[in-house]
Amino acid sequence: MTFDRDANDSVTIVIPTLNEREAIGLVIDEFRSLGYRNIIVVDGGSTDGTVEIAKSKGVRVLQQEGKGKAAAIATAIRHVETPYILVVDGDYTYPARFLRDMLRAMEREQCDEVIGARLYGEGHTPVFRFGNYVLTKLFNFLFGTRLRDVLSGMYLVRVDAIKDMLFEMKGFSVESEIAAHIASMGGRICEVPIEYRRRLGRKKLGVRHGFRIALDMIRLAYRYNPVVIVFIPSAILLLLGIGILSYVAYHYIVYGVKHYVKALIGLIVLTLGGVGVFVSLLSVYLKRMEIRMYRRIRSLEKRLESREQG
Numbered sequence: 001m002t003f004d005r006d007a008n009d010s011v012t013i014v015i016p017t018l019n020e021r022e023a024i025g026l027v028i029d030e031f032r033s034l035g036y037r038n039i040i041v042v043d044g045g046s047t048d049g050t051v052e053i054a055k056s057k058g059v060r061v062l063q064q065e066g067k068g069k070a071a072a073i074a075t076a077i078r079h080v081e082t083p084y085i086l087v088v089d090g091d092y093t094y095p096a097r098f099l100r101d102m103l104r105a106m107e108r109e110q111c112d113e114v115i116g117a118r119l120y121g122e123g124h125t126p127v128f129r130f131g132n133y134v135l136t137k138l139f140n141f142l143f144g145t146r147l148r149d150v151l152s153g154m155y156l157v158r159v160d161a162i163k164d165m166l167f168e169m170k171g172f173s174v175e176s177e178i179a180a181h182i183a184s185m186g187g188r189i190c191e192v193p194i195e196y197r198r199r200l201g202r203k204k205l206g207v208r209h210g211f212r213i214a215l216d217m218i219r220l221a222y223r224y225n226p227v228v229i230v231f232i233p234s235a236i237l238l239l240l241g242i243g244i245l246s247y248v249a250y251h252y253i254v255y256g257v258k259h260y261v262k263a264l265i266g267l268i269v270l271t272l273g274g275v276g277v278f279v280s281l282l283s284v285y286l287k288r289m290e291i292r293m294y295r296r297i298r299s300l301e302k303r304l305e306s307r308e309q310g
């Protein structure tokens with residue numbers, strides 16, 4: 001097998017672990033055997049010997065600061081010196097061989113993030129497959145993306161693209177936050193289809209996490225893409241106002257009855273809705289401006305970098 005040294009060394013593999021004794025050794029060996037050398041295990045306080053196994057394999061092992069998977073990734077990012085970071089679950093569900101395709105997609109399509117979309121394999125239980133589907137649809141609706149698997153536990157990210165991310169969401173919502181951060185900045189999120197294997201060891205994710213993730217997506221939308229959140233209720237108010245005023249006008253014209261209170265309420269509702277819709281449109285405009293400026297800054301940065309190098 002031939003290794004593409006440069007490509008392999010451009011990425012740091014970050015494996016968050018919490019009690020993954022059965023799988024962690026296999027995960028490390030699999031990436032090693034494909035020629036990846038920068039590997040960091042970020043542990044969340046395993047008590048089953050995971051840390052000892054990782055250390056015995058000679059990879060870097062960090063103790064995460066704070067709790068949950070998000071905190072683990074936030075800790076790891078501070079130690080990464082390569083342009084790309086691959087986050088991958090330490091449960092042996094994500095085959096390492098797909099990283100190569102993901103790196104290629106990253107370069108070829110100029111992506112900021114490449115998600116390994118779990119489109120086949122034995123890993124999904126029906127409940128989780130359905131949950132992932134619904135949550136991905138919700139994400140797409142809120143952020144205007146067309147992703148197939150936003151919650152995948154294997155994704156490649158350009159480190160620069162998330163350098164100023166805040167890590168406000170906890171635990172298993174970190175995947176949504178990264179994608180939201182990138183999408184809302186006009187970044188490009190690509191997907192590469194991958195196989196999803198059955199898990200070794202015990203799952204940490206339950207159905208209640210699904211609800212938590214959905215709630216966090218709405219919170220993220222409010223942070224990153226408030227337009228949808230403001231626009232929907234405003235549009236409803238606007239239509240309601242129009243409805244009430246039409247009713248009042250109809251009664252006045254046809255029966256000659258004057259509904260003063262209803263007219264006043266209609267006017268207030270109409271005004272609120274109208275202002276809301278106006279603000280939403282304005283914020284779309286501002287967001288576009290921000291994205292345009294961000295892209296401009298990015299291309300200037302790139303030009304400066306290449307001038308410094310050459």
Ligand SMILES: Nc1nc2c(ncn2[C@@H]2O[C@H](COP(=O)(O)OP(=O)(O)OP(=O)(O)O)[C@@H](O)[C@H]2O)c(=O)[nH]1
Binds near residue numbers: 042069072088206
């Ligand atoms: N460092 C750290 N890792 C964690 C924590 N919680 C979970 N993990 C790891 O994060 C990865 C994802 O958790 P999983 O238990 O695999 O989640 P899952 O139930 O398989 O869910 P999916 O992978 O989305 O199907 C695994 O490698 C876990 O060991 C944590 O608090 N800290």
Ligand SMILES: [Mg+2]
Binds near residue numbers: 089091093153
């Ligand atoms: Mg998993």
